[in-house]
Amino acid sequence: MRILEGQDVTKRFGGLVAVSHVDFYVDQGEIAGLIGPNGAGKTTLFNLISAAFPINSGEIRFKGQKLNGLKPHQVCKLGIARTFQQIKILADMPVFQNVLVGAFFGNRNRVSGTDAAREASQALEVVGLSTMSTAPAKDLTLVNQKRVELARALATKPELLLLDELMAGLNPTEVSEAMELVTRIRAKGITVFMVEHVMKAIMGICERVMVLHHGEKICEGTPHEIACDRQVIEIYLGEETHAGS
Amino acid sequence: MNIATLTSKKFLAPAVLVLIVVVLATLPLYISPGTRTLLLDFLMYIILAVAWTMFSGPTGYISLASAAFFGIGVYTPGLLYAEGAPLLPLPVVLAVAGLVAFCCALAVGAATLRLRGIFFTMFSFGLLGAAQPIIQFFEFETHGARGRYVESIGANNVYYLLLIIFVAAMVTAYLLRRSRYGLALQSIGGNEEAAAHMGVDTTRMKVLFFGVSGIFMGITGAMMAIRWHYVDPSIAFNLNYSFLPLLMALVGGMGQLYGPVIGALGFAYLRWVLLSTQYYMLIFGIIMIVFILFVPGGLASLIERGRHRLREVIAKLPKRGETTEHANT
Secondary structure (H helix, E strand, C coil): CEEEEEEEEEEEECCEEEEEEEEEEEECCCEEEEECCCCCCHHHHHHHHCCCCCCCEEEEEECCEECCCCCHHHHHHHCEEECCCCCCCCCCCEHHHHHHHHHHHCCCCCCCHHHHHHHHHHHHHHHCCHHHCCCEHHHCCHHHHHHHHHHHHHHCCCCEEEEECCCCCCCHHHHHHHHHHHHHHHHCCCEEEEECCCHHHHHHHCCEEEEEECCEEEEEECHHHHHHCHHHHHHHHCCCCCCCC | CCHHHHHHHHHHHHHHHHHHHHHHHHHHHCCCHHHHHHHHHHHHHHHHHHHHHHHHHHHCCCCCCHHHHHHHHHHHHHHHEECCEECCCHHHHHHHHHHHHHHHHHHHHHHHCCCCCHHHHHHHHHHHHHHHHHHHHHHHHHHCCCCEECCCCCHHHHHHHHHHHHHHHHHHHHHHHHCHHHHHHHHHHHCHHHHHHCCCCHHHHHHHHHHHHHHHHHHHHHHHHHHHCEECHHHHCCCHHHHHHHHHHHHHCCCCCCHHHHHHHHHHHHHHHHCCCCCHHHHHHHHHHHHHHHCCCHHHHHHHHHHHHHHHHHHHCCCHHHHHHHHHC
């Protein structure tokens, strides 16, 4: 079943067409990847899904419901959570409070204080930050700040999780841990749609990958098909790094 | 989260508040009218600073519109009194003042809170600039005089009513800080975009609590009109009622519930002491600069740091049991 579907999605910034007539879909329960060179429109597409920007034309549907015209908090309450490429943590607040915001407000229904606290603790446990819950978020390392973002996204009880370059800036060990974490999150029944430059992660955990270039979708398929595609190799992967590196 | 620290803190603030209220409630029995006048001023500034901090503290949206909402409150009894005597019972007049200020704050908030940072601040300041001439024009056209008289109800009655408003403001601020809405406002101050993407309806939260803080400013304005006996636009919309609450909150520290209270006390006292000299604004300015540069967290942050250090020192003190053990070995 298609949990998320976009048709003819277009976003213009002045004269620049950031996303151009893109059709895409994400199936329920899968880990779908979105790759492409810098400036290809990957983050813009995520911003359109999460309603950070209004869409110019086309439409995006989540479980059959049209997302056009909704506000970010409404999209979140419907069950779509996201992390940000440029970390947007609540720097001066403790880690626990960061996650608590998502637990309180991300749910469609009103959540009681005890339920929200439990939800936040569970989310912190999933990402492995339970021991740091009282530390101010700004004191954490990059990888842990990314985990805070992930935890608060999880605390909103999403059905679909948008991960915007979760692995960027992490060392190989951390990337492996993050891959394992994403797999575990999917095992909980959460569909994952991820923008990623780390090909190891794309090849390792994605079931299906879409490639954007200059705002257009140029290719779509299994990671293996993508890695062997001439056009993708030419514009993104390069000769040296193709085929599952 | 450490449950022990949560529960121990849970009862501290209400207990302290109750104690302060009891002391304040009995004060008029044995203080001079002069001191009571001073206390009235203190209470007014505390309420304004606490109300300002409710919204601007956690969100970081620095509002300079306080004097507009205060002034609207000041003018409400002016309009609801005929020949100086009230047309409606006093509680209704106060409620109307709060309601009118609330509605104005909602309207202004809905129109301006999409602006961020300095743009919001300047717009809120502009609002204040617009309010005074509009009311003044309206007064000249319809009333034919510059000001209006308001029947006084006696300084003691004003004092007790103001005390009730003070308690209401403190309780609201206390509950807000502990509630999910306080958390939402804080998340807006932390990162508005992230807050929205976590499900916080940022616009609704901002507008609603800008309005709530306006209620207290409006009611306080109405109380002060009754105390002053006479109102005119330049008294009602005095710039000081925008700048002083901000200064007080800044110097007192917005991180703690009591921050704006001690800030307001300090400044109101200084103002009283220095008012006879021409230098009080100069001294206020210097204090503000010093605090912004060296103590950005305000007095409250200094006190909290002191408390923290004290706790550390106490924790390090050898306990009785341990010393005897040492003696044995």
